[in-house]
Amino acid sequence: MRSIASALLVAISLFLGSTFSAPFVHAAKKPHYGGVLRVELRASNVSLDPRTWKPGSLSFGADEKLASLLFDRLVELDNYGHFQPMLATEWSHDAALKRWQFVLRSNVKFSDGSLLSVGDVVSSLQPLLPDSQQISSSGSNVIIQSSSPIPDLLEELSSGRYFIYRVQPGNSLIGTGPFVVAESVVNSSSANASSSSSDSVAKSNRLRFIANEDCWAGRPFLNQIDVTLGLPPLRQLLDLQLGRADLIELSPELVRRATQENLRVWSSSPTTLYFLKFDDSQPVSSDAKLRQVFSLSLDRSTMAGVLLQKQAEPASALLPQWLSGYAFLFTMETNLERAKELRAALPLNLTASGDPLRLRVETSGDLAKLLGDRVAINVRQAGVMLQVSGRVQRRTAENFSATNSSDSPVGLHLIGWRYSSLSPRLELEMLSSALARVDASPSSLSGSDLDSSYSAEHKLLEEQRILPLIALPEFVGISSNVRDWMPSRWGAWHLADVWLDTPENASEKSINNPVSQQQSVVPGAKP
Amino acid sequence: MKCKKSLFPKSLRLAKDAPRGALSFFIFHPLAAGNAFLVSAFTICRSSGRILHLRSVLLLRIVPVYNCQTNFSSSVLSRTILYSFFLFTVIFSSASRLFADASDDAVRSLAKKVLSVSQRERKCFLSWENHSSLSEDSSQLLRESFVEAFGSDTLTLTQNASTPVLRISIEETVSQIVLTARVPSGAEEQVRLATFPRTTLPAATGLSEKLRLEKTLLWQQREPVVAAIERDNNDGNESVLLVLGKEALSLYHVRNGAAELYDTKRIPVAEKPSRDFRGDLRFSADRPSIAVLTLDSKVCDMEIGQKLTLNCQDKSEKPRALNVLLDSNCNHMPWILRSDSGDRSVADRLLLRSSSQSKTDPSAAELEMPGPVLALSSDRTIFNATAVVFNLASGAYEVYRISLACGN
Numbered sequence: 001m002r003s004i005a006s007a008l009l010v011a012i013s014l015f016l017g018s019t020f021s022a023p024f025v026h027a028a029k030k031p032h033y034g035g036v037l038r039v040e041l042r043a044s045n046v047s048l049d050p051r052t053w054k055p056g057s058l059s060f061g062a063d064e065k066l067a068s069l070l071f072d073r074l075v076e077l078d079n080y081g082h083f084q085p086m087l088a089t090e091w092s093h094d095a096a097l098k099r100w101q102f103v104l105r106s107n108v109k110f111s112d113g114s115l116l117s118v119g120d121v122v123s124s125l126q127p128l129l130p131d132s133q134q135i136s137s138s139g140s141n142v143i144i145q146s147s148s149p150i151p152d153l154l155e156e157l158s159s160g161r162y163f164i165y166r167v168q169p170g171n172s173l174i175g176t177g178p179f180v181v182a183e184s185v186v187n188s189s190s191a192n193a194s195s196s197s198s199d200s201v202a203k204s205n206r207l208r209f210i211a212n213e214d215c216w217a218g219r220p221f222l223n224q225i226d227v228t229l230g231l232p233p234l235r236q237l238l239d240l241q242l243g244r245a246d247l248i249e250l251s252p253e254l255v256r257r258a259t260q261e262n263l264r265v266w267s268s269s270p271t272t273l274y275f276l277k278f279d280d281s282q283p284v285s286s287d288a289k290l291r292q293v294f295s296l297s298l299d300r301s302t303m304a305g306v307l308l309q310k311q312a313e314p315a316s317a318l319l320p321q322w323l324s325g326y327a328f329l330f331t332m333e334t335n336l337e338r339a340k341e342l343r344a345a346l347p348l349n350l351t352a353s354g355d356p357l358r359l360r361v362e363t364s365g366d367l368a369k370l371l372g373d374r375v376a377i378n379v380r381q382a383g384v385m386l387q388v389s390g391r392v393q394r395r396t397a398e399n400f401s402a403t404n405s406s407d408s409p410v411g412l413h414l415i416g417w418r419y420s421s422l423s424p425r426l427e428l429e430m431l432s433s434a435l436a437r438v439d440a441s442p443s444s445l446s447g448s449d450l451d452s453s454y455s456a457e458h459k460l461l462e463e464q465r466i467l468p469l470i471a472l473p474e475f476v477g478i479s480s481n482v483r484d485w486m487p488s489r490w491g492a493w494h495l496a497d498v499w500l501d502t503p504e505n506a507s508e509k510s511i512n513n514p515v516s517q518q519q520s521v522v523p524g525a526k527p
Numbered sequence: 528m529k530c531k532k533s534l535f536p537k538s539l540r541l542a543k544d545a546p547r548g549a550l551s552f553f554i555f556h557p558l559a560a561g562n563a564f565l566v567s568a569f570t571i572c573r574s575s576g577r578i579l580h581l582r583s584v585l586l587l588r589i590v591p592v593y594n595c596q597t598n599f600s601s602s603v604l605s606r607t608i609l610y611s612f613f614l615f616t617v618i619f620s621s622a623s624r625l626f627a628d629a630s631d632d633a634v635r636s637l638a639k640k641v642l643s644v645s646q647r648e649r650k651c652f653l654s655w656e657n658h659s660s661l662s663e664d665s666s667q668l669l670r671e672s673f674v675e676a677f678g679s680d681t682l683t684l685t686q687n688a689s690t691p692v693l694r695i696s697i698e699e700t701v702s703q704i705v706l707t708a709r710v711p712s713g714a715e716e717q718v719r720l721a722t723f724p725r726t727t728l729p730a731a732t733g734l735s736e737k738l739r740l741e742k743t744l745l746w747q748q749r750e751p752v753v754a755a756i757e758r759d760n761n762d763g764n765e766s767v768l769l770v771l772g773k774e775a776l777s778l779y780h781v782r783n784g785a786a787e788l789y790d791t792k793r794i795p796v797a798e799k800p801s802r803d804f805r806g807d808l809r810f811s812a813d814r815p816s817i818a819v820l821t822l823d824s825k826v827c828d829m830e831i832g833q834k835l836t837l838n839c840q841d842k843s844e845k846p847r848a849l850n851v852l853l854d855s856n857c858n859h860m861p862w863i864l865r866s867d868s869g870d871r872s873v874a875d876r877l878l879l880r881s882s883s884q885s886k887t888d889p890s891a892a893e894l895e896m897p898g899p900v901l902a903l904s905s906d907r908t909i910f911n912a913t914a915v916v917f918n919l920a921s922g923a924y925e926v927y928r929i930s931l932a933c934g935n
Contacts, residue, residue, distance in 0.1 A: 077702055080725070080726075080889065081701065081702050081724065081725025081726050082725075083702075083726070154702075321698070321700075322700055323701065324700065325700040325704075325705030325707070325722070326698065326705060326707055326718070326720060328696075328698070329709070329718055422701055422702065424700070449722075450703075451718075451719060451720050454718055458718075489701065490701060
């Protein structure tokens, strides 16, 4: 009877424990420590310094993914909508939501062994926070104060650039994350440059991250992550098929092929928006009817369904539904007949010089060029001649709308915008601020609630100076031996929780990983 | 049993540290070893509206001093049940209350915003839609709160062409539940929004409390079953069951839980035997009496009556994935039922998710199966699914009816 009672108690305890820890328990296999995860990325260079990242730039995603191996944030949003304590263990705010207080986790060490202090948090976030938010310290607490309510501060701090780091002499950064940079290698140079800091990796073709044995959240399962940069999509797919890579970035046109070949493919929620922006410095863009012709002639469904083989979504809003919750309220009508009627009422030559209108593709990559060509085809059907050109030099999102005086006039820009914040307010502020460089778009929202975000977005879209085209998710090809792949739907990979199911791991565990029994029982334990 | 050592001082220390406005819970439950207590302290902070932030969880192993010998088994059993009940009551009732507070605030705020819209139509028809993971019951509770706050005299019960429609929609973002209101205002619509945190949803209970997967054994045999499908005959008393083996297809009629064989037909055999033989059964979407059998390189149509008549053609179609659509009588929402696709030496679970949930989201309901799920199918009514399972304990191939049940 006693044994039955004990067994029952164990069962109940386990059940209760599982109720509050993880909804899914992998009963088949236990996580292994060890192994090298081979990652291949399209980006030819990355920056691991959050201070240098430009909001909206397409490189933001890769930069953030790799930086999250080195750095932690104060809080993190999980897939169930819960904010999880990271470097901050507690937080509170005043009734007006203007003053937030964070209690720092104690005994957290940087990768060089030094202790994390509130001063580090303040100096990390100071250059990253918007001007309206001031950060200071009080004892072991960090205070963020704002002149207006910031109900979404946790969303803000759990995404984007808001990592905690320490600047070392020489301007290199160190973090408290699960990995440290062991080496960066420049392929193009005969003399390989090696570095252990994160500042000099921007031009590297290969990066090697090794496990941070003393990570506060527990040593990651993987011994090492090898990242190869600048590989074309097809080469990445081949490497995955041949077992030369474990994790690759799949381009949308290869997703169907990868799926048909039974490769593991993961897709995020839409993370990148492609849109058209009329250049307000050009007189032609002031014609509301012309803008309406463009809006009515754009066939977004074909762009998403045919051009991108159903791997993208037609976009009617600037922010995606998963971020704002109100994107469905915006609709973009396609009506070619009406567009033709409106075009017929316009002058034959839209530009004063009689030249065709010019669309400049501001974002690098074949996809943006394809979309530009499709836009030209769509508007041509309505009777508008559009010449597509690409940028000679890649521009960042920050200055995409600035017109170089040496360039010939451009009527429209095609822009790719990578979402980087989990706060709809902040994302919209960053986007409108980037757009506001040449026109009078609102650079800040009138309030901090969702109504203000909606109003601002509505205002940005109603004049049709900005025309959303498609929203594109991220696609990842994953080798079959990658386990506990639990990314966020907004694209965070969480590689510290990933483990490799390979036979070598069993032997490596005893040789390379002197991890305690407790660690193996609670793998990747988080607070 | 009487214990000398008090556990409360430690617990009280935690309570003292908790911020103002926090709710702290201390749960004592006996450790399985029988000589210690596990003390779990939960502090639930109402921080920034993120209500269910678990501030501290303390697990203490305290060895109590007993001054009496007791019958461990019976006392521990009763205590276990009591403590477990207490834990569930405390946690879930608190979560529900916090959810009610947060959502009610949001609904009232939305009603206030809608009422403040200038040139608002005085009387309108309320259209209420839920596109979030909120359960339909919770959604209806919110609707009632909204009507109460809005004033039922300004709403009409019937919709006609002349009645403007006030559209309320519940949406979900990564961190928030968003209530959107499209308010008729003259010839236009005004949009008003209100939010409350997703975290206030009772953990994984918004859906699963009211939905339950049930399985009913329909058939079992030693010979391999590749696929099976059941179709209700609409009279509720009898159903037709098709069972595909490696060599034959059998037609059964199921009455009162007993299956009776009506007909068996040999199926076209592939030239090369395969260890991974696959087949798929489904009912024709447009002709209810026609079933379609898909084999490796053949597709067969068959008329379902007292006998089976197969009409096969050479055609290559890929077998479907192990997931099917399932409808619920509880809330008339479409659900996706899939197995968790373990390897064939491991028992699977059937997982239920709404079409809006991602694969990483917790499932709304789960059902343990006695072995790997080899095939899943659903008939045209999609109120039931049929699962083929290899029973790891008995070594038999079993066919189950899987249905969604309402209530607890």
